Amino acid sequence: MAPWSGLPLALVIVLGGYVLYGCVKMIRARRAFYYSKVKPGLPMPKWSPIFGHLLAMKSAFDKYKLPQDITRANIFTAMAQEFSESDLWYMDLWPFFNPLLLVNSLSYATQTCSHENNLGKPPDLEPFMRAIAGGDSVFTTNGEEWKHGRDVFTSGFNTNYILGQTGHIVQEAEEYVEVLRKLAKSGEMVCIDQVNVKYTMDIGGILTLNQRFNTQAEDANRFVSAIRHTINWDYLGELRTPLVRWTPLIRLIHWYNGRIMKNYISRALDARYIEWKAGNVDPQTTRTAIDLALADYINRHKDKPTETLDPKFKAWAIVQLRLLFFVAHDSTSATLSYTYLMLSKHPAVLAKLRSEHDLVFGTDLSRVPTLLKDQPHLLNKLEYTTAVIKEVLRLYPPASGFRLGRPDVHLHDDAGNSYPTDNTRIWVLHSALHVHAKYWEQPDAFLPQRWLVGPEDPLYPVKGAWRPFEFGPRNCLGQTLSMLDLRVTLAMVVRRFDFEEAYGEWDRVNGVSRERWVKGERWYQVGGGGAHPADGLPCRVVLRE
């Protein structure tokens, strides 16, 4: 029998076909990028006809000594200094990304996210978000589909309603204080970000799914474990290369976890629908995401109520609720972690924060939960606390803005230059914009007072340069909730505990070398949903009482 017959020959043909297909796609992608971006002389790093900008990424890692697990936004932030003249540059990272346009100026950010241009979300968000949400969610869809989702959930996140939910947050915060107390008693080093993720998941559970998960006190239930596993595995994909995401093992894990999440929310929807039909839910006072989805469904079927939920609605609602549970907890937990870190590094700020809490809530700490529950508007008096949170979000923004360019939309600069956005994904780099010397006095310094000074002060922030929640039609739906979570938590926690960063010890125990520092910081941002502190921010919790 000839050596190249039968199965081996078929394999060679299939593999050869794949290689050929890949080559044709690569040639097409590089050619299109060359003619639309390289030839017209648009700003970009040195481009190679074979590697595009993949080598430029490698050079950035070497040049800025970036650790492997740093977020992509922070890689681009390091590169931004090379494009300080244009404040914008293009990148060809095929096959890992479609063509990118990185922007780092207030004007470009505003143009990208404006109502007028109304740019949508790119399909490139899908691979990550699909693993979490299981389908097209309010985060990733565009047009009418997006608008319907946004309209259904908006009233559950408005300022008045959210302030009325303070009691629920305080309830979880009381549990959280007990967890911190135990950690302080044990004296153990702990990666506090993981503790914060559990805490914010408990808040997210009650405000999106109307369920108390008790993740802080007990072992995580199957839904909660499944979503965090999905994020962790997906992050592993992001860390190595996005191709890892498509390996059969990771796809199998996502499928398995996705089934758990889907079944869990499906049962929760059925159970809650029974409550609604029995008249046990007051739509005026209960606007958790699950209730808002059901209220919309019931309203649309009011002429012909259904015995059980329509499967099409259920499939849609499951996706939205998975997404909302994720966004409701992840970035807030990272912000909380960075807040503790900044407070531990800036004792004068911490002292001022504590004085403000003494002034607003009195010095009897045991009264704080009741005061918060009975008079949530007291939180509006926490001006300095809000300034601290804003400054943390300036230096450590957990997310970015991401839009799909369009042939009719060009970004313009003051000199009359015009930059095409056709066939590009525009990435508004919050981490670069938030420390841009053009907009910020002492950009790298942690100075909460900049949020309290008047326009005559050089520290006074330039309007629109702080955009952790983005602006425009696709701005963050949950920003009020997030700011409330953070203010309640700080009011409950900072006068009881100190947090002592312990990276040195963690690195010794884990044999980590000094290579993993970025701009003198060991707590650089790593991926994992939103951007979180590297290695979960190892620290010791110390009880002050």
Ligand code: HEM
């Ligand atoms: C510190 C906390 C948070 C930060 C920094 C943050 C940041 C952001 C950013 C930057 C976007 C826009 C992304 C883009 O333009 O491409 C966004 C969208 C969104 N966020 Fe947040 N977020 C936070 C917390 C929350 C919370 C607590 C919720 C509650 C459910 C939430 C729900 C959403 C939703 C639903 C969207 C999509 C909105 C749309 O496309 O219409 N986020 N967030």
